[in-house]
Amino acid sequence: MRWIASPWALRRAGIAGMNWRNAELIAEQNPRRFYPRVDDKLLTKKLAQAAGIAVPELYAEVRTNHDAADMREILQTLDDFVIKPAHGAGGEGVTVVVGRSGEMFRKASGALIGEDALTHHVSNILSGMYSLGGRPDTAMIEQRVIFDPLFERITHQGVPDIRTVVYRGVPIMAMVRLPTRLADGKANLHQGAVGAGVDIGSGTLMTGIWQNAPTEHHPDTHNRIAGLQIPQWERLLELAARCYELTGLGYLGVDVVLDAYRGPLMLELNARPGLSIQLANRAGLRTRVGTVDSDAPHGAPAPARVAFAMDAFRSAATA
Numbered sequence: 001m002r003w004i005a006s007p008w009a010l011r012r013a014g015i016a017g018m019n020w021r022n023a024e025l026i027a028e029q030n031p032r033r034f035y036p037r038v039d040d041k042l043l044t045k046k047l048a049q050a051a052g053i054a055v056p057e058l059y060a061e062v063r064t065n066h067d068a069a070d071m072r073e074i075l076q077t078l079d080d081f082v083i084k085p086a087h088g089a090g091g092e093g094v095t096v097v098v099g100r101s102g103e104m105f106r107k108a109s110g111a112l113i114g115e116d117a118l119t120h121h122v123s124n125i126l127s128g129m130y131s132l133g134g135r136p137d138t139a140m141i142e143q144r145v146i147f148d149p150l151f152e153r154i155t156h157q158g159v160p161d162i163r164t165v166v167y168r169g170v171p172i173m174a175m176v177r178l179p180t181r182l183a184d185g186k187a188n189l190h191q192g193a194v195g196a197g198v199d200i201g202s203g204t205l206m207t208g209i210w211q212n213a214p215t216e217h218h219p220d221t222h223n224r225i226a227g228l229q230i231p232q233w234e235r236l237l238e239l240a241a242r243c244y245e246l247t248g249l250g251y252l253g254v255d256v257v258l259d260a261y262r263g264p265l266m267l268e269l270n271a272r273p274g275l276s277i278q279l280a281n282r283a284g285l286r287t288r289v290g291t292v293d294s295d296a297p298h299g300a301p302a303p304a305r306v307a308f309a310m311d312a313f314r315s316a317a318t319a
Contacts, residue, residue, distance in 0.1 A: 014287030029250025093130030201314025203233025
């Protein structure tokens with residue numbers, strides 16, 4: 001599909017721009033008093049656990065440098081884990097450890113890191129080095145997700161995640177973010193990951209986008225992206241839809257990982273999801289927002305909202 005730069009043409013095609021997103025979605029749908037429910041990953045996790053929404057297990061939370069001094073005790077029983085800032089953004093400050101090599105820890109990139117370096121990294125998190133606004137932060141040590149082998153042929157080292165945009169409780173668009181060598185194994189489009197559009201109706205991957213250009217293949221594995229079908233798709237969409245009640249936010253990005261053993265796990269929430277998902281799907285958010293406003297079963301439970309979405313936003317190519 002050829003993208004036309006004219007603002008009028010993009011609006012006609014239903015493409016949401018930044019100004020429209022900020023004014024009509026974020027400002028109108030997202031009360032600021034609810035932002036801590038998504039900006040604080042530790043709070044998000046605890047709210048999700050209380051609501052029965054599956055998340056990676058939390059091993060420890062480190063709030064002070066005194067706690068960080070006890071890292072040896074915290075890590076002595078762990079072989080693989082993730083360290084992340086509770087208020088981080090864009091994947092910054094996240095360290096993934098996949099195993100041990102003697103006294104050293106092996107990161108997802110293959111590099112070795114010592115306990116002292118991990119303790120120093122935690123201290124940096126506490127100082128606010130990776131937090132929004134540079135405020136003092138909390139370090140979370142949690143379960144490392146073992147991603148479903150479905151994605152092995154189209155990812156590089158890291159864990160792919162599935163971003164679903166939820167509007168007024170209805171999943172309206174989704175994409176899989178596939179780690180690449182350029183992104184250092186992270187599933188972050190701004191750092192060089194691939195975004196692959198997903199048909200809401202079936203969970204089937206469509207074409208992708210890499211560095212803002214269309215792509216049919218993963219840049220590192222060279223395997224074709226389109227055609228893979230995400231298992232437990234309806235369950236995954238219901239998990240995303242339930243995050244509407246969890247947060248009270250009408251425009252929400254829900255990041256889910258597909259664990260090989262536990263199935264869909266909610267990883268993070270975002271009150272300001274970006275617009276690149278439209279490029280990955282070759283479709284406009286604005287059109288789908290209009291469909292939800294006029295036709296969706298507002299006030300219905302999550303399964304009914306998901307059923308509506310799967311019918312309304314099914315791709316003709318996979319129908």
